[in-house]
Amino acid sequence: MTRLLWKDYRLNRPLVILCVATCGLVYLVGVGTQIASAWPQLPSSSDWAGMLVSSGTVAMYLTICFSGLFGGHAIACERGDRSANFLACLPPTKLQILASKLTVSAVAMASFWSCVLLTVYVIPPALVSQPSHVGELATGSGVVSICVLTFGVGWMASAVLDKTTLPILVALLSPVAVSIALILVGSVLRIPQARVSEWSNLVSVTTGLSAFIAGSWYYCRRVEP
Amino acid sequence: MIPVVAESPAVELLGVTKKFRGGLAVDNLNLTVPRGSTLGLIGPNGAGKSTTIRMLMGTLAPSLGQVRVFGLNVANHAARIRPRVGYVPERHDVYPWMTVSEVIAFTSAFYPHWDVGFCRELMDLFALDGRKAVKHLSKGMLVKLSLLLAVSHHPELLILDEPTSGLDPIVHDDFLEAVLRSVCGRGTTVLHSSHNLEDIRRLADSVCILRAGRILVHGGVDQLLASVKRIRAVLIDGHLPRWVPDGTVSQKIQRREWLLTVDRFDKSLADRIRRENPVESVDVFDLSLGEVFKDYVLGGAEP
Secondary structure, three states: OHHHHHHHHHHHHHHHHHHHHHHHHHHHHHHHHHHHHHOOOOOOHHHHHHHHHHHHHHHHHHHHHHHHHHHHHHOHHHHHOOHHHHHHOOOOOHHHHHHHHHHHHHHHHHHHHHHHHHHHHHHHHHHHOOOOOHHHHHHHHHHHHHHHHHHHHHHHHHHHOOOOHHHHHHHHHHHHHHHHHHHHHHHHOOOOHHHHHHHHHHHHHHHHHHHHHHHHHHHHHOOOO | OOOOOOOOOOEEEEEEEEEEOOEEEEEEEEEEEOOOOEEEEEOOOOOOHHHHHHHHOOOOOOOEEEEEEOOEEHHHHHHHHHHHEEEEOOOOOOOOOOEHHHHHHHHHOOOOOOOHHHHHHHHHHHOOOOOOEHHHOOHHHHHHHHHHHHHOOOOOEEEEEOOOOOOOHHHHHHHHHHHHHHHOOOOOEEEEEOOOHHHHHHHOOEEEEEEOOEEEEEEEHHHHHHHOEEEEEEEOOOOOOOOOOOOEEEEEEEOOEEEEEEOOOOHHHHHHHHHHOOEEEEEEEOOOHHHHHHHHHHHOOOO
16 A cells, blocks of 8 residues: 555656645745835734735635646546556555545645645734634635535546546536536526525535545446556 | 355356457457466457457456456456466556656565565566666566566466567567566466467467457367378369368368368378379378468368
C-alpha cells in the first residue's frame, strides 16, 4: 500500500505543485497589494487580517477547481499513458488502488483546506484580537459542498473515460449544471428561489457522493484496466 | 470461500469465446496447459493469441466460457492468481516517468517472494541502468526490464506475449537466455506466444496453432514434427489425383507435381498413395515447425 501511495503522490505531484503555486500567487498578490497601499508605512495588523481573509476566500473558491482537478485526474491519468495496463497485471486489488488514489487526493485537499481555514478563520481574529468570523463558516460549508460535487463528478468521469481532459472539464462544469438544474426544478415546481438555494448544499453533496460511489463501483466492476 | 485446487492444470480454457464488435476474436477455445510444461502459442496476426492472453491475465472478460489458472476462475480470483503469474506483454506499458530502480522497487513491493539477488543478476546481465527513466529506455531495454519484472518473483506461470518482436538478435538472445535461466529447474509453466518459430522450437514442449480464434492443432512439438510430413508425388502426364488421404492439411498441384502435407503420417500412407493414384513416384520429406505452421494456416484445414 505504501508503494501505491507513493505512486499516486508522484502522479498527482504536478497538480499539487500547480495548486500550491496558484494559492501562493493569490497570497503573494494580497501581500503585495497591502504593502503597496500602506507604503511607506508597513500595513497594520488589521490590514494583514483583512488581506488574509480576502486572499483566503479567493483560495477557498479555488479549491473548487482543485478538487475537480484531483477527481478528474485520479483514474484516467493512468489510462492516458496506458500504465493502467501495467498496474492491472500486478497483485494489488482494485479496492486498494482506489483507496490509495482517494487517500492521496483527500490528503492534498485537506492540506489546502487547512491552509484556507487558518487564513480565513483562525489567524485573522488572532491578529486583531476579535472573535472568529463564524458567520463566514456558512460560505465555507457551501464551498466544501461544491468541492465534494466537483471531486465526485470528476472521479466518476475519470473512472469511465480514458483521458483526463474531459473528466476535469465535466467536474468543473458540474456546479453550473447543478445550479441550472435547481433553478429549472424551482421554476417548474413553482418553488421560491430562496428556498431552492437552501437545498444547493445538500444537492451538491448528495450528487458528489453518489457520483463518487458510482464511479468507484464502475471501476471495480470493469474488467479492462 | 476460495477453492484450493492443488492438482489442477496451470491453465484451462473451457469453451472460451470472445466477441468484439468486429466479430469473433476467440471461438470456443478449449485448451489445457499442465503445470511445469511450456506451450508455444502460434498463429497469424489476428488469430486471437493476445486476446486469449489478456483473458488469462483477467484484463479482458470472455463473452462465453471460463478461464481458469491454477484451478481458480480468473473472473473471480484474479487478485489471488496475479502474485503467482509473471507477464511480459507485447506492448510495455511500464510507468514512463519512473526510473528503472523505482519501477523495480514499486513492483517488488507487491511480491512477497521477490528475489533481490536474481533481480540484481538480471540487471547486470541486461546492463540496465537503475537511474535511467523508463521513457528514455530503448525498445530492447524496455523488453528486458519487462522480463526482469515478470520473473524476479519466480512466478509459477510465465506468460510471454510476443515479447521479442522487433528486437535485434543480441537483445533477442539475451532475452531467451534470461527466460531459460529463470524457468530452469523451477517447474515454471510457460505460455509463450510468438511469431518466431525458432524460439518456440527452442523453448516449447508443445505447440498450439491458432487461426481465426480456433485451435487448428495442439500437441507436442516433436510429436507434431514426427506426424506431419510433406509428400511429393509426380503424377502421370494428363492425370489428376484420385484419392486424397484423410488428414491432409494442405495440397497443391503444379503441372505434374502434387504436393501434400499430411497429418498422422505412416509409411503405409505413402504406399496407398502410390496404389490409389496415377503417380510415377512418391517422396516423403520432414518439415520444419515453420513449414508445418504455414501449411496449417494457409492450407485451409478446418479445426
